[in-house]
Amino acid sequence: MPAMTEPKLISGNANKPLAQSIARRMSMHRGMNVALVDARVERFNDQEIFVEVFDNVRGEDMYIIQSTSNPANDNLMELLIMTDALKRSSANRITAVIPYFGYARQDRRAKARTPISAKLVANMLSKAGVDRVLTLDLHATQIQGFFDIPVDNLYAAPIFALDIKHNFRGRIDDLMVVSPDVGGVARAREIAQRIHVPMAIVDKRREKAGEVADMTVIGDVAGKTCIIVDDICDTAGTLCKAAQLLTDHGASEVHAYITHGVLSGPAVERVQKSVMKSLVITDSINQPDPVKACSNIRIVPTAPMFAQAIINIWNGTSVSSLFELDTLGPIYEGLYSDE
Structure with a gap:
């Protein structure tokens, strides 16, 4: 069943240009004004991360756009703290849109006495309150199995x-x-x-x-x-x-x-x-x-694909349809218009 509210996007500091591009693409395709939720994600002097969401998100379908790229630990903590802020603000569903999933190369124990950090990150996201993950080209597809929540892995x-x-x-x-x-x-x-x-x-x-x-x-x-x-x-x-x-x-x-x-x-x-x-x-x-x-x-750009994937998740329709050129081609019309 489609959600009763419109999808709402919020961005950390890792990749704001991509988040803004996704919002613009959704506005264009949906015929509605999709803007990033007004929030501040800041650091205190000792580099503690603080998040404040200014818009009402009660009952909303929220999408946090945040790559866990360099600095990986800071961006991961931003994602976790933003999730907690939204959860405590009574958001209905929280989807973590992670275009680049950091720690994915640590997906197995290659040697004795080493961690499986990708599994640890999966546990942290789930415990923080993430309900679904949307990502791109996981380094190892089996990482999807580290989660007990739905994971949509898009492909480049x-x-x-x-x-x-x-x-x-x-x-x-x-x-x-x-x-x-x-x-x-x-x-x-x-x-x-x-x-x-x-x-x-x-x-x-x-x-x-x-x-x-x-x-x-x-x-x-x-x-x-x-x-x-x-x-x-x-x-x-x-x-x-x-x-x-x-x-x-x-x-x-x-x-x-x-x-x-x-x-x-x-x-x-x-x-x-x-x-x-x-x-x-x-x-x-x-x-x-x-x-x-x-x-x-x-x-x-990946914004056209991520925007359509978010719309499909919100509508309850297929995400895997975006794996086909017949579906993706029209989404990228203009960039590859002479095809």
């Missing part, structure tokens, strides 16, 4: 497929999608099947976390325009090495489509100096000026 693959078809039109036959490791094969295959091109794999062996000892290419990339597909780009070291390896094996061009541009440390400088023609990321993380100014980094 349909957006990337639209973007690739638009920007490489007339060259599709020359493309090859590349997974940067064996673990990402399913993600790369998804895009390869959507745009009907072959796939290759870069097999890497690590000596320790963050350092790659050896890399090999599985597949013939000679003369191909290679598109590396992954979910997270952190320091960009592995990505740039993979791009160089593909070029050494005869690839004519290398591009990358990465959902979450963490881009920490020397990442931007590495991308600028790499052989990659372009790195395409989403706006799941609010990027600083150096990233926006980088000539070979491009950001594609």
Whole structure:
């Protein structure tokens, strides 16, 4: 049954531009004025977080838009405290819209005496009062099972497929999608099947976390325009090495489509100096000026998809319909209008 009230959005400090874009898209599609709930999310001098909601939210269907990106702990605490504020203000339902779900890479015990931090975060969100989670490209899909509440995991693959078809039109036959490791094969295959091109794999062996000892290419990339597909780009070291390896094996061009541009440390400088023609990321993380100014980094919007997903959740209709190009294409009409 659809909710009796309109959906209401509230934003933390992690990615306000995305929250504002989602509100604008919902206003456009719903024909109603969807504005962010008036609130202040501030820090005291000792960096304690304080939240005050100025609008009445009693009985409302609330959507908190907050990526748990760098600084991950601050943004996570903002999300938890905002949830508590809304719960104590008698909000009817609280959905945490987390475009980038931090701690997702800690989804299992890789060694003895280590935590499963993604499960801990799931427990914290549930205990704080979150009723549903909406996120994008979880690093490990099994994280959905860490929650005892509904989790809707959206995918960037349909957006990337639209973007690739638009920007490489007339060259599709020359493309090859590349997974940067064996673990990402399913993600790369998804895009390869959507745009009907072959796939290759870069097999890497690590000596320790963050350092790659050896890399090999599985597949013939000679003369191909290679598109590396992954979910997270952190320091960009592995990505740039993979791009160089593909070029050494005869690839004519290398591009990358990465959902979450963490881009920490020397990442931007590495991308600028790499052989990659372009790195395409989403706006799941609010990027600083150096990233926006980088000539070979491009950001594609997720607001149209998140806005429609929120509307579908509020209406009680299908979210998985957004996984199909036939559904997503019209939502992105204007950006890829010549398709």
